[in-house]
Amino acid sequence: MEEQKSIKETLQQGASGDKTKKKLVIKKKAAPADEKKESSPSAQSAEPVKATSAPSSDKKKDLNELIREEAKRQGLGSGPQAPSQASPIVSRPERKPEPQPERERPPMDRKPESILSGDTSSPNYRSGGGQGQGGGNQGYFRKEDRNPIVSRPTSPRPQRQDGQGGGGYQGNRGPGQGGGGYQGNRGPGQGGGGYQGNRGPGQGGGGYQGNRGPGQGGGGYQGNRGPGQGGGGYQGNRGPGQGGGGYQGNRGARPIGQGGPGGAGRPPGDASFGAPGGLPGAGGASGAKKKVFDKEKGGREENENTKFFKQSFRKQKAQAAALAAVPKEISILENIQVGEIAKKLNLKPGEVISKLMKMGMMVTINNVIDAETASILADDYGCKVKIVSLYDETVIEEEKDAPEDYITRPPVVTIMGHVDHGKTKLLDTIRSSRVAEGESGGITQHIGAYQVETERGKIAFLDTPGHEAFTSMRARGASVTDIVVLVVAADDGVMPQTIEAINHAKEAEVPIIVAVNKIDLPAANPEKVRQELSNYGLQPEEWGGTTIFCEISAKNNIGIDKLLEMLLIQAELLDHKANPKRKAKGTIVEAKLDPGRGAVATVLIQNGTLRVGDAFVAGVHAGRVRAMYDDLGHSIREAGPSFPALVTGLDGVPDAGAPFDVVIDDKEARSISHSRQEYERLGQSKNAATRVTLDNMSEIIKQGALKELKVIIKADVRGSTEAVKEALEKLSTADVRLNVIHAGTGAIVDSDIILASASNAIVIGFHTRANPKTVSLAEKEKVEIKYYSIIYDVVNEVKASMEGMLEPEKVENVIGKVEIRDVFKISKVGNIAGCMVKSGKVTKQAHVRVISSESGEITWEGKIKNLKRMKDDVADVLTGFECGILLDGFNDFSVGDEIEAYEIREIARKL
Numbered sequence: 001m002e003e004q005k006s007i008k009e010t011l012q013q014g015a016s017g018d019k020t021k022k023k024l025v026i027k028k029k030a031a032p033a034d035e036k037k038e039s040s041p042s043a044q045s046a047e048p049v050k051a052t053s054a055p056s057s058d059k060k061k062d063l064n065e066l067i068r069e070e071a072k073r074q075g076l077g078s079g080p081q082a083p084s085q086a087s088p089i090v091s092r093p094e095r096k097p098e099p100q101p102e103r104e105r106p107p108m109d110r111k112p113e114s115i116l117s118g119d120t121s122s123p124n125y126r127s128g129g130g131q132g133q134g135g136g137n138q139g140y141f142r143k144e145d146r147n148p149i150v151s152r153p154t155s156p157r158p159q160r161q162d163g164q165g166g167g168g169y170q171g172n173r174g175p176g177q178g179g180g181g182y183q184g185n186r187g188p189g190q191g192g193g194g195y196q197g198n199r200g201p202g203q204g205g206g207g208y209q210g211n212r213g214p215g216q217g218g219g220g221y222q223g224n225r226g227p228g229q230g231g232g233g234y235q236g237n238r239g240p241g242q243g244g245g246g247y248q249g250n251r252g253a254r255p256i257g258q259g260g261p262g263g264a265g266r267p268p269g270d271a272s273f274g275a276p277g278g279l280p281g282a283g284g285a286s287g288a289k290k291k292v293f294d295k296e297k298g299g300r301e302e303n304e305n306t307k308f309f310k311q312s313f314r315k316q317k318a319q320a321a322a323l324a325a326v327p328k329e330i331s332i333l334e335n336i337q338v339g340e341i342a343k344k345l346n347l348k349p350g351e352v353i354s355k356l357m358k359m360g361m362m363v364t365i366n367n368v369i370d371a372e373t374a375s376i377l378a379d380d381y382g383c384k385v386k387i388v389s390l391y392d393e394t395v396i397e398e399e400k401d402a403p404e405d406y407i408t409r410p411p412v413v414t415i416m417g418h419v420d421h422g423k424t425k426l427l428d429t430i431r432s433s434r435v436a437e438g439e440s441g442g443i444t445q446h447i448g449a450y451q452v453e454t455e456r457g458k459i460a461f462l463d464t465p466g467h468e469a470f471t472s473m474r475a476r477g478a479s480v481t482d483i484v485v486l487v488v489a490a491d492d493g494v495m496p497q498t499i500e501a502i503n504h505a506k507e508a509e510v511p512i513i514v515a516v517n518k519i520d521l522p523a524a525n526p527e528k529v530r531q532e533l534s535n536y537g538l539q540p541e542e543w544g545g546t547t548i549f550c551e552i553s554a555k556n557n558i559g560i561d562k563l564l565e566m567l568l569i570q571a572e573l574l575d576h577k578a579n580p581k582r583k584a585k586g587t588i589v590e591a592k593l594d595p596g597r598g599a600v601a602t603v604l605i606q607n608g609t610l611r612v613g614d615a616f617v618a619g620v621h622a623g624r625v626r627a628m629y630d631d632l633g634h635s636i637r638e639a640g641p642s643f644p645a646l647v648t649g650l651d652g653v654p655d656a657g658a659p660f661d662v663v664i665d666d667k668e669a670r671s672i673s674h675s676r677q678e679y680e681r682l683g684q685s686k687n688a689a690t691r692v693t694l695d696n697m698s699e700i701i702k703q704g705a706l707k708e709l710k711v712i713i714k715a716d717v718r719g720s721t722e723a724v725k726e727a728l729e730k731l732s733t734a735d736v737r738l739n740v741i742h743a744g745t746g747a748i749v750d751s752d753i754i755l756a757s758a759s760n761a762i763v764i765g766f767h768t769r770a771n772p773k774t775v776s777l778a779e780k781e782k783v784e785i786k787y788y789s790i791i792y793d794v795v796n797e798v799k800a801s802m803e804g805m806l807e808p809e810k811v812e813n814v815i816g817k818v819e820i821r822d823v824f825k826i827s828k829v830g831n832i833a834g835c836m837v838k839s840g841k842v843t844k845q846a847h848v849r850v851i852s853s854e855s856g857e858i859t860w861e862g863k864i865k866n867l868k869r870m871k872d873d874v875a876d877v878l879t880g881f882e883c884g885i886l887l888d889g890f891n892d893f894s895v896g897d898e899i900e901a902y903e904i905r906e907i908a909r910k911l
C-alpha cells in the first residue's frame with residue numbers, strides 16, 4: 001500500500017507539475033522479491049490461476065482508478081468514447097473484447113507524469129480500450145519484462161509460424177512477428193509489444209494498436225488507421241501516410257503524409273506533442289503538457305523511436321518499390337562498373353554497394369566487377385544476367401527495309417587447312433587466273449579479300465591464311481563466311497590443323513567443301529583423304545554422304561574451275577540475300593596503319609551499299625569514307641553486298657572481325673565510337689581472370705572448368721616441334737586432356753596469339769621467340785607465352801602446373817636489348833660484337849641470348865665473357881651507348897642480330 005501511495009502521490013504531483021518527487025517512481029523498480037516473483041513468467045507459469053487473482057489485481061484496480069481519476073482531472077474522460085469527444089482517449093477505437101486471458105498488472109516502472117503528459121515513448125506502452133477495461137492510460141511495462149501486461153503462461157499458444165518472439169498471449173500469427181503483450185491474430189511481419197489487435201502484414205511497434213491496415217509501425221497507442229503510418233505515441237484514427245511520435249489525434253482532417261510527433265494546436269508535421277488535429281478543445285490540455293514532454297527523457301526516446309520506425313518503414317517501402325523495378329534480365333559485358341549495373345538493375349548505387357559489401361566486396365561506384373559477381377548480385381534481386389559482347393552492348397539500330405529489295409548476293413568463302421597444304425597457292429591461282437583474264441589496270445595490291453567473277457557468278461574470297469582470319473573473327477563473334485574450303489594435301493592427309501579447321505567450321509555452322517590438293521604429286525592419295533575425313537563426319541557425296549570433294553592441283557591449276565562451280569552450286573542452295581538499297585553493314589577483314597593514308601581497312605560489305613562520304617563506325621573507331629579501292633587498286637565510288645573494299649578515312653585501326661556500320665552522320669559515329677571505347681576500357685581486365693596460364697591451371701582444373709588444356713607449340717626446327725608435342729600430349733590424364741592445337745616452326749607470330757586467344761590456349765616457345773609486336777598483342781589478349789630451351793623443363797613445368805605442384809617460378813626479366821652493328825674478327829679471341837644498347841642496359845653478369853634478325857629465332861643462349869666500353873672492361877652499359885661484347889663460346893652472329901640481356905629471379909607461385 002505504501003507503494004500505491006507513492007504512486008498516487010506521484011500522479012498527483014506529476015499532474016500539478018511538481019517534478020521533485022519523480023524519484024519515488026524509480027523506487028518501484030526495487031519491488032519486493034516476492035512480488036517480483038509473482039509477476040515473473042515462471043511464477044505465473046507455475047500457478048496461473050493464482051497469478052491472475054494475486055494481489056497485483058488489487059494494485060491494478062487501484063492504479064486504474066488513479067489513472068482514471070487523473071484523466072478525469074485533466075478532462076480526458078474515461079473508457080471508450082465517441083471520436084467526436086475532445087479527448088485523445090475518446091478518440092480510441094471501440095474494440096470488441098478479444099478472447100483474452102485475464103491480465104496481470106505489470107510492474108510499473110514508468111513515470112506517471114510522462115504517461116499523463118502523453119509520453120508513450122516505451123514501445124510497450126499500452127492503453128486500454130478492449131476488454132471493458134475502460135479508457136485512460138492504463139498498464140505499462142518495462143521493455144525487459146517482455147509481457148507483463150498479459151501474462152498467461154499456461155494458456156496454450158495457438159500455432160504460429162517461424163520468427164515469432166515475445167511473451168504473453170499471442171494469437172495465430174504469420175511469420176516474422178515479435179514483441180510482447182497480447183497480440184491478436186495477425187499477418188506476417190509484425191513486431192512490437194503491447195496489445196495489438198488483428199492487423200495486416202508489415203506492422204511493427206509497441207503499445208496498443210487497434211485493427212490496422214498494412215505497413216504501419218510505431219509505438220504507443222494507435223487507433224484504427226489506414227496503411228502507411230508509422231510513429232510512436234498515441235495516435236488517433238488517421239488517414240494513410242501519416243507518421244510521427246507522440247500524441248496525435250484523429251487526422252482525418254489533415255493532409256496525407258504527415259509526420260513527426262504530434263502537438264497541441266500545432267500545424268501538421270510539427271515535431272512535438274500536440275492536440276489531435278481536427279479535434280476542438282483538446283489543445284489546451286495537451287498543450288499544457290508540451291513543456292514537460294519536451295524535457296523528459298521519454299520525449300527524446302519517443303523522438304528516436306518515432307524516427308527509427310519512420311526510417312525503417314520508409315526503408316522497407318523503398319526496398320519493396322526498388323525490387324519491383326528490377327528487370328527480369330539484363331545484359332552486360334564481361335566486366336561492368338558498379339554504377340552501371342545499378343543503373344541496369346534500376347537500383348540506387350548505394351543499394352548495390354551495400355549488397356556487394358555483404359558479399360565481402362568493398363567497392364565504390366566506379367569499381368568494376370566481373371560478370372560472375374554481377375550474376376550473383378543480380379540473382380539476389382531475381383534478375384538474370386546475359387553476357388554480351390562489346391558490340392551487342394552498343395547495338396546500332398537496324399534500318400527497316402523492304403523484303404522485295406533483297407537480292408541474292410555472292411557467297412563469301414574462306415580457305416582453311418593444315419600448314420603447307422596449299423591454301424595460299426590456291427588463292428593465288430584463283431586470283432591470278434582472273435587477273436590474267438584481262439582485268440588488270442590498277443596496281444594489284446593485297447587487300448585481304450577479293451571478289452572473282454566466273455561464268456556462273458561472283459564469289460568473294462577472304463584472302464588471309466585460313467585460321468587467322470576465321471579464328472580472329474570468330475574470337476570477336478563475327479561470322480562472315482558462308483562456305484569453308486578445306487584444303488587437304490593429298491600426299492599428307494588429315495593433320496591436326498585440318499581437324500582444327502573442321503571443328504571451327506562446324507562450330508560456326510558453315511558448310512565445308514573439301515579441296516584435295518597436290519594431286520599432281522606421285523605420293524598423292526585422295527582416297528586416303530576421303531577415308532580419313534569420313535572419320536570426322538565429312539562423308540563424300542560419292543560415298544552417300546553430303547560433303548563435296550574436289551581434287552585439285554593449285555600449283556598446276558587443275559580442277560580449280562570445278563571447285564569454283566561447286567562453290568556456286570552450294571551458294572545457290574544457301575541462297576544468301578542482301579539489300580543493296582540500305583545503308584552498308586559489314587565486317588572488318590583486316591586493317592592497318594598505312595604511312596601515306598593513315599588507318600585503312602578492308603571491309604567486307606554484307607548488306608547494303610557503301611559509298612564515298614558515308615559516316616561509319618568500325619569496331620571502336622569512327623570515320624567517314626574518304627576513298628575506296630577494290631583489290632586491284634581501282635578507285636571505286638561504291639561497294640555492294642559481298643564486295644571487299646579497301647576504305648580510308650578511319651580515326652583508328654579497328655580489329656579484324658569488328659563490325660562496320662554506316663550511320664546517319666559523323667556525330668552519331670563519334671558518339672558510338674566513344675561509348676565502345678569506354679566499354680572496351682572497362683573490359684580490359686576481363687581476360688586475365690579467364691585465360692589459362694600455368695599458374696592458374698591447376699585451380700581451374702580443380703574447379704572442373706578445364707577439361708582440355710590447349711597448347712600451341714612453336715619451335716626452331718620441325719624435329720623439336722614434334723618432340724615437344726609428343727612429350728606434352730603424353731601428359732593427358734583422365735580428367736584433363738592436353739591438346740596441342742597448333743605446332744609449327746619459326747618465331748611466335750600474331751596468328752599464334754589470335755588462335756590462342758580464341759581457343760584459350762597457352763603458347764610455348766621452344767628455342768624461339770615472339771617479336772615485340774606479337775608480345776604486346778599477347779599482353780593485350782592476355783595470352784601466356786612461355787619460353788623454354790630444354791624439353792625436360794617444358795614437360796616438367798606443364799605437368800607440375802596440371803598437378804598444382806609448381807616449383808617456385810623462375811621469372812625471366814629482360815633488362816636490355818642490344819643491336820649488333822658490327823662484327824670484329826680477332827684471331828685467337830673470337831668475334832667481338834660491336835653493339836649499340838637500344839633499351840635498358842647490358843651487364844657483365846647478365847644472361848644473354850642472340851636472336852637472328854632474319855628468322856626471329858634464338859640462335860644461342862649463354863653468358864658474356866667480356867664487356868668493353870672503348871678499351872675498358874665495364875660492369876654495365878646503358879641505353880644509347882656503344883659497347884663491345886665477347887660472348888662466352890659463340891661467334892656465329894651477324895650484323896643486325898639482337899642480343900637480349902636478362903636476369904632470372906625465383907618467385908613463389910601463387911595458386
Ligand SMILES: Nc1nc2c(ncn2[C@@H]2O[C@H](COP(=O)(O)OP(=O)(O)OP(=O)(O)O)[C@@H](O)[C@H]2O)c(=O)[nH]1
Nearest residue numbers: 418419420421422423424425465517518553554555
Ligand atoms: N606439288 C604441289 N605443290 C603445291 C601445290 N599447292 C601448293 N603447293 C606447294 O606447297 C607449299 C605450301 O603451299 P602454301 O600455299 O604456302 O601452303 P599454305 O597452306 O598456305 O601454308 P601456310 O601459309 O604456311 O599455312 C608451297 O611450296 C607450294 O608451292 C600443289 O597443288 N602441288
